[in-house]
Amino acid sequence: MLIPSWVRHYRRGLLAGDLTAGLVSAMLLVPQGMAYAALAGLPPHLGLYASLLPLVAYAWLGSSAVLSVGPVAVIALMTASALGAVAAPGSPEYIAAAALLALLSGLSLLLFGLLRLGAMAHLLSHPVISGFTTGAAILILIGQLRPLLGLTMPSASGVAMLSDVVRNLDDIHLLTAAVGLSTLALLLLSRHWLAAGLHRLGIPEAASAVIARLTPMVLVLGSIGLVHVAGWADQGLAVTGELPAGLPPLMLPWPEPGLVAVLLLPALVIGLIGFVESVAVASSMARARGERMSADAELRGLGAANIAAAVSGAFPVAGGFSRTAVHAEAGANTALAGLICALVIALVLAFATGLFTLLPSTVLAATIIAAVLPLVDFRRFASTWRYDRADATAMACTAAGVVAFGVEVGVALGVALSLASLVWRSSRPHIAVVGQVPGTEHFRNVLRHQVVTRPGLLMLRVDENLFFGNAEAVLHRVEKICTGQTGLRDLVLVMSSVSHVDTTALEALEALHDKLGRRGVALHFAEVKGPVLDRLAGTALIARLSGRVFLSNWEAFSALPEPRQ
Secondary structure, three states: OOOOHHHHOOOHHHHHHHHHHHHHHHHHHHHHHHHHHHHOOOOOHHHHHOOOHHHHHHHHHOOOOOOOEEOOHHHHHHHHHHHOOOOOOOOHHHHHHHHHHHHHHHHHHHHHHHOOOHHHHHOOOHHHHHHHHHHHHHHHHHHOHHHHHOOOOOOOOHHHHHHHHHHOHHHOOHHHHHHHHHHHHHHHHHHHHHHHHHHHOOOOHHHHHHHHHOHHHHHHHHHHHHHHHHOHHHHOOOEOOOOOOOOOOOOOOOOOHHHHHHHHHHHHHHHHHHHHHHHHHHHHHHHHHOOOOOHHHHHHHHHHHHHHHHHOOOOOOEEOHHHHHHHHHOOOOOOHHHHHHHHHHHHHHHHOHHHHOOOEHHHHHHHHHHHHHHHOOHHHHHHHHHHOHHHHHHHHHHHHHHHHHOHHHHHHHHHHHHHHHHHHHHOOOOEEEEEEOOOOOOEEEOOOOOOEOEOOEEEEEEOOOEOOOOHHHHHHHHHHHHHOOOOOOEEEEEOOOOOOEOHHHHHHHHHHHHHHHHOOOEEEEEOOOHHHHHHHOOOHHHHOOOOOEEOOHHHHHHHOOOOOO
């Protein structure tokens, strides 16, 4: 662990790709980092701090060769949401709380990684993640309208902010709006058409894509030049102002008990969301490149990255999708590309912060809007609705909850709805009457196939684990099916889909056994899985079972006698 595997196996032929990717990624990370710091309610230079040491820490402990760790829009929004009740945005107390939030999130992720809890990546369903991302993106878009248009109204959130923007349209600062909307239009045009246009001019497709992705940095530098030449800062155009020069001062945030108590839950939520999103990006890249990705290593890598952000005085970080895509397209081969990117950021902090003094705030807002627009995914909702309306409902309610009530409430609502849907489905398991497919030893649903059944014998397949949530429903359904059978002598419960029987379900099966016995019906089991049979072996149910436990459906069908004529 002390020496990453990519260092031990590094080859000289990988250096060119890593060098190019590191330089290109830094050009994208500078404007995005500053923009996302502003989104989090922090000074822009903290976005550069969050883009330095976290890259180094992740390169040491992470498992992905191309994941670009640093500030991301959704985590920045969650940071602002968590700190809003703690202090005023931009104040020293707010900045200190942001670093503490990163520390708590990092320590939590690092601990989970050491405990090998990488399976947490699957705690949130894809519809809930998509709904959360869509809702957060909408919230970000609404929040950036104020700096984009130069409105000076008090800040709000969600629907209240949108309503305030509409009511204050007469107060738009025309120069600010013109610069911001022009920048946004150019960003969107470059995303959709620049790469294709460059490719038609003969530039290789991969190079065209990388050049198009660097448009934000070009527009940032261009806007700074225009502000300097035209004197727009004197005409009311808001700019970032002086940025501290030099590398970040390193210190560990002081964990005040009262503040820790307030920030611990938001830190856990931020860590989980950042981890899930980062793993999704890293795993998709690993599959495309034929590489392996370890969820446990990602927990440790992201934990170390967030601790490094805290030591830098910055805010929580995660893996960014758009930057990772650029990282891969630019030729990244190993985590060295991330270290080269960090080196470039360090050089910017040491020698070039003065360059960004005249950067218009509206350009940062346009950069954020262009970055999060693809996260608003209504097509995903439509396809999910066609396939599974329960998942689509969870997705829609998560998005609506984030917009209407905030990030934490939206996530909690989505998770609650997903769990409720899971419990609801499990509590109403599918139970099928099965029969023999003629000429084979296969047994299928009598409603879907032409099968052979036998008078006096009923074979029921239960397609769900048996637990307290569905035990009574299964018992009631089986009894109802048995009641409709005339001359029933043997009931075979097919357990091929049952992987667990809890105590409540065992008691329900014992009750079913006794009720059937009073009717003169023998209860049998077939295709019981080994672990389930091991648990049932020592129970009273098996000890006094009126029937038998069969290895297969065919064995039960063949062994049980036909009724006498």
